[in-house]
Amino acid sequence: MSPCYYNAFEKGADFQLNRELCHILHEKQVPVDSTVILCIGTDRATGDCLGPLVGDYLKKSLPHTAIYGTLERPVHALNLEATIEEIYHNYDNPFIIAIDASLGTKEHIGYATLSHSPLLPGKGVNKKLPAIGNLSITGIVNVAGFPNSILLQSTRLHTVMTLATCISNAISWYFLEDYLPAPL
Numbered sequence: 001m002s003p004c005y006y007n008a009f010e011k012g013a014d015f016q017l018n019r020e021l022c023h024i025l026h027e028k029q030v031p032v033d034s035t036v037i038l039c040i041g042t043d044r045a046t047g048d049c050l051g052p053l054v055g056d057y058l059k060k061s062l063p064h065t066a067i068y069g070t071l072e073r074p075v076h077a078l079n080l081e082a083t084i085e086e087i088y089h090n091y092d093n094p095f096i097i098a099i100d101a102s103l104g105t106k107e108h109i110g111y112a113t114l115s116h117s118p119l120l121p122g123k124g125v126n127k128k129l130p131a132i133g134n135l136s137i138t139g140i141v142n143v144a145g146f147p148n149s150i151l152l153q154s155t156r157l158h159t160v161m162t163l164a165t166c167i168s169n170a171i172s173w174y175f176l177e178d179y180l181p182a183p184l
Contacts, residue, residue, distance in 0.1 A: 003115035005108065008139070008166035013112070017137075017170035020114055024135065025174065030095045032065075032175060036087055038132060039069030040100040040121045042076040047141040047155030050101035050164055051075070057168035062175050066091065069099075077122055080129055098133030099167060101152070101160070103144035110159055112167050113138045137171075139163030 004020055006013040025035075037058060041051030055070040068083055069075035075083045087094055098119035104111070119136035122129040141163065142155045 003113040003138075006112045006114070006166065007110060008112050008163045009110050014166045014169035014173075017112055017114060017166065018173045021135075021170055022174050022177070024114075024116070025095075028095075028134075034091065034093065034095050035175075036066040036068065036091055036094040036096045037171065038075060038083070038087070038096055038098045039067065040075050040080065040098065040119070041069065042074050043071050045152040045155075046157050046160060047103075047152030048076075048101050050139045050141060050160050050167075051099050053160065053164035054099050054168050054171075057164065058172060061168070061172045065175055066094075077127055077129060080121060080132075084130060084132055096133045096135075097171070098136045100136075100138055101141045101163075102138040103142055103152075104140040106143045108140045109142060110162060111140045112163055112170075113140070137167055139167060 006017045037055070039051035039055030041048040043049045043052050051069050052071045052074045055067055058065065058067050059070050068087065087096065100119055100121050102113070115136045117136060118131040119133045119138070120131050139160070141160055142152065
């Protein structure tokens with residue numbers, strides 16, 4: 001199944017992403033307490049800080065949810081494998097939602113994607129890292145080209161922040177919906 005695209009600059013994109021995420025997680029009957037959110041990236045490159053920004057936002061709004069990767073403690077190429085081991089050590093059969101920045105076409109800059117397949121972190125900058133996640137969410141922060149690492153350094157912060165807000169809202173609404181008591 002190909003990924004779904006959501007234009008983070010359009011009103012309601014976070015709601016649309018949330019609805020699809022809810023549909024998938026309810027269809028797969030994923031228990032909230034077995035869900036782990038893995039936010040990949042570093043705060044050392046503007047384009048690559050999407051994951052840690054999402055992690056920071058979610059850590060504050062969902063303090064009881066398993067979230068790895070924040071601005072303070074980013075998950076990146078140097079510690080990704082150790083973090084994956086830690087997740088599987090701490091959780092039995094975790095359902096992992098992996099989040100990372102990505103590069104794409106000019107027309108898709110500012111789009112979030114939701115995919116039923118694992119995330120391939122580092123692919124845009126030619127790094128060989130393990131695939132991770134039962135679901136993956138990416139934010140297309142810049143156009144793919146050569147050299148990709150320079151493109152991540154010159155990415156607009158506004159684009160990254162808009163994507164981070166959209167993705168964070170969509171995920172937090174899912175968890176808050178599950179934690180809220182049913183209406184009387």
